[in-house]
Amino acid sequence: MRTDLFIMALVAVLLSIVLGQLGFFDAARLTKGLQNMGILTWEMLPPDASVLPVAGEALWETVQMSFAGTMLGFLVSLPLSVLGTRHLFSAPVSNLSRLIAAGIRTVPVLLWAILFVILVGLGPLAGTLGVAAYTVGYLAKIYAELFEGTDPEIVEAVRGTGASRLHLVRFVVLPEGANAILTQLLFMLEYNIRASSILGFVGAGGVGFVMQVYLQTLEYRRLATVLLLILVVVLIMDGLSAWMRRRFLLTPQS
Amino acid sequence: MDSTDLALRAEGICFAYRGEEWVLKDISLSVPRGKATMIMGPSGSGKTTLMKVLAGILCPQRGRLEALSQEVGKRTRRSLYSLIGYIPQQLGLVRNLTSLENVLMGALGRCGHGKVMLGLFPRHEVEQAQAALDLMGIGDKSSEKVFRLSGGQRQRVAIARTLLQRPRVVLADEFVSDLDLALAAEILRLMRQVAEREQMTFVANMHEPQLVREFADQVLILDHGQIVRRFPTDGSQERSPSEVLQ
Numbered sequence: 001m002r003t004d005l006f007i008m009a010l011v012a013v014l015l016s017i018v019l020g021q022l023g024f025f026d027a028a029r030l031t032k033g034l035q036n037m038g039i040l041t042w043e044m045l046p047p048d049a050s051v052l053p054v055a056g057e058a059l060w061e062t063v064q065m066s067f068a069g070t071m072l073g074f075l076v077s078l079p080l081s082v083l084g085t086r087h088l089f090s091a092p093v094s095n096l097s098r099l100i101a102a103g104i105r106t107v108p109v110l111l112w113a114i115l116f117v118i119l120v121g122l123g124p125l126a127g128t129l130g131v132a133a134y135t136v137g138y139l140a141k142i143y144a145e146l147f148e149g150t151d152p153e154i155v156e157a158v159r160g161t162g163a164s165r166l167h168l169v170r171f172v173v174l175p176e177g178a179n180a181i182l183t184q185l186l187f188m189l190e191y192n193i194r195a196s197s198i199l200g201f202v203g204a205g206g207v208g209f210v211m212q213v214y215l216q217t218l219e220y221r222r223l224a225t226v227l228l229l230i231l232v233v234v235l236i237m238d239g240l241s242a243w244m245r246r247r248f249l250l251t252p253q254s
Numbered sequence: 255m256d257s258t259d260l261a262l263r264a265e266g267i268c269f270a271y272r273g274e275e276w277v278l279k280d281i282s283l284s285v286p287r288g289k290a291t292m293i294m295g296p297s298g299s300g301k302t303t304l305m306k307v308l309a310g311i312l313c314p315q316r317g318r319l320e321a322l323s324q325e326v327g328k329r330t331r332r333s334l335y336s337l338i339g340y341i342p343q344q345l346g347l348v349r350n351l352t353s354l355e356n357v358l359m360g361a362l363g364r365c366g367h368g369k370v371m372l373g374l375f376p377r378h379e380v381e382q383a384q385a386a387l388d389l390m391g392i393g394d395k396s397s398e399k400v401f402r403l404s405g406g407q408r409q410r411v412a413i414a415r416t417l418l419q420r421p422r423v424v425l426a427d428e429f430v431s432d433l434d435l436a437l438a439a440e441i442l443r444l445m446r447q448v449a450e451r452e453q454m455t456f457v458a459n460m461h462e463p464q465l466v467r468e469f470a471d472q473v474l475i476l477d478h479g480q481i482v483r484r485f486p487t488d489g490s491q492e493r494s495p496s497e498v499l500q
Binding site for chain 2: 151153154155156157158159160161162163164166167170171172175176178179
């Protein structure tokens with residue numbers, strides 16, 4: 001108990017020091033920031049609805065990039081994560097697979113977008129590939145850990161029927177992990193829609209480019225319209241994933 | 255007894271999990287073909303480990319194991335898988351698949367990787383899987399996902415899966431321990447009928463002396479990783495399994 005209190009106090013002290021170094025105790029600066037936030041909010045109102053067609057088209061491109069990128073990344077991450085499952089494949093194979101996933105995960109999505117802009121030029125193709133690469137890194141790790149947690153008794157029972165490794169993946173590992181596979185995929189899609197909205201900043205297509213233009217030309221009322229549109233898309237996605245979870249996931253025994 | 259009359263024969267089997275003490279110590283046993291052998295013993299006596307060794311899932315560090323007159327080794331283990339059915343304690347069913355799909359797992363050893371990987375099993379295998387479910391009295395539950403079934407129904411799905419595998423030996427690890435006595439007896443009666451009809455050898459871990467007395471042809475008592483008693487229950491021994499356990 002005393003040790004727990006000591007650890008909590010230590011964390012609190014460390015947090016205070018870090019916050020101080022980051023400027024969180026600079027009252028003048030924070031007050032100025034609050035004033036600026038008020039001005040910015042005022043300048044955003046009312047949102048300018050005249051940009052709806054342009055913003056809507058750009059946002060649709062972002063949704064397309066996110067959907068295609070997420071699905072492509074998902075398709076690559078599945079075999080990679082199966083190869084990274086230690087109780088199905090030997091240590092050299094699973095370690096190599098995990099190393100590849102870790103390498104991909106090291107690069108943030110914005111940097112992937114820049115790299116693909118260099119490789120395939122400006123536009124949504126670069127953005128889609130960037131989203132796909134980031135998705136591979138993330139999902140391959142999550143899925144490999146998920147597959148490793150498959151109940152060994154089920155694996156033993158089905159292996160005992162003479163099933164091969166491929167059979168085990170198809171009929172045990174994937175169905176047993178179906179819930180988490182779907183949940184993580186939906187989470188990734190939601191995340192990618194938010195993340196892809198800034199890829200246009202580096203020329204990788206989507207609504208980010210429009211946002212960047214409105215920010216640079218100080219057209220905050222137009223920016224507000226774009227942000228509201230993104231909010232609507234995110235809310236629709238939340239509703240859609242909640243419906244999919246209800247429709248497809250395991251439910252407790254009735 | 256001639257070795258061809260034996261379904262399983264173990265000599266001097268020793269097994270330990272990595273870095274731990276021996277769980278099985280010098281186990282020797284013979285399981286006659288077509289008979290029911292029950293293994294009893296207190297919790298932690300090594301019953302499940304012995305069952306996994308006999309099923310070829312765990313490889314013993316010492317000793318010799320023969321299944322259906324073939325020595326069980328790295329080379330033969332895979333070919334023996336289809337001849338030895340194994341029902342684990344928690345049954346090992348895939349919860350997110352239907353009863354029929356779970357039963358079809360029993361046919362995987364002879365189905366290859368073609369259409370089966372798309373979930374399309376040969377028609378005769380599907381018919382046999384459905385027939386196995388009918389035999390177990392749950393034919394109407396074939397399209398029900400396993401997680402929606404009751405304990406007794408799941409038990410029947412696991413047995414049907416083992417039947418479709420067409421094994422010569424069935425190893426069952428306390429597979430009726432979660433059921434009440436009446437239901438457990440019903441499941442075992444069903445299992446015995448099938449075993450007699452298909453000429454299968456049945457080996458099971460069991461806690462309940464009453465069930466052992468009714469269904470076993472041979473009883474082995476395991477304690478601290480060793481077989482401490484063995485006897486038939488056909489009247490040639492006076493003491494019942496429950497007396498020996500006490």
